Amino acid sequence: MNRIALILLAVITLAITSGCVNVKPWQREHLADYTMQPDRDPLGTAQAEHIWFSREEASGGSGVGGGGCGCN
């Protein structure tokens, strides 16, 4: 393996593994807060989805997907 390939490998490894930092389960106080929930306002969400549907002619895709059959 030549020197350039080795340096490239080291850089890629560093780039990949440096992102391996996660919020520990006991540090998730702020993430668990009500205000962090994306669906905390059902009416607001419905309105936003309606606007999106009307203007973009698209709907769905903002939540958990279904069975993946693509039939909707």
Added chain:
Amino acid sequence: MNIFPLKKIVLATILSGIFSCAHAALKVGDTLPDLVSYKLEGKLPDSLKGKIVVVDFWASWCLPCAESFPVMDELQKKYGDRVVILAVNVDEKAAKMEKFLTKHPVTFTVVRDGSQKLVAAVEPETMPTSFILDGEGKVKFLHKGFHGDETRQQYISEIDSLLK
């Protein structure tokens, strides 16, 4: 002369990258670290030696933790002195724990790991996580999360098996 041992540096980089992603959570068969050395806030039971201990890591912001508390309290009342329920709070602020305990009063022991050093050593994968220890302090059973009556039944059967 090779003053730039590139291969060694690359190897060290890769290994350090891999090990920085790895973690060593407390698992079944391990021994719980000595609680006294972590300077937990609150009074620990005088001696845990020879007793079945349920160590539960919880936080005030964790909804399943609130669901688990009545069950933990029931277990403490059911088993009395034979079992020690030890709830370790990991909130950053004591006031949040106290507010929670006012809303969910319990009879079992609650201590606070304000520095979060114990919880960092134990590395529970979720909140709550509970460890059931035998009389020697070894982890015999591990519960990740709380799943209502299913978890309650598991607690009872596991504690019963250790008391036999």
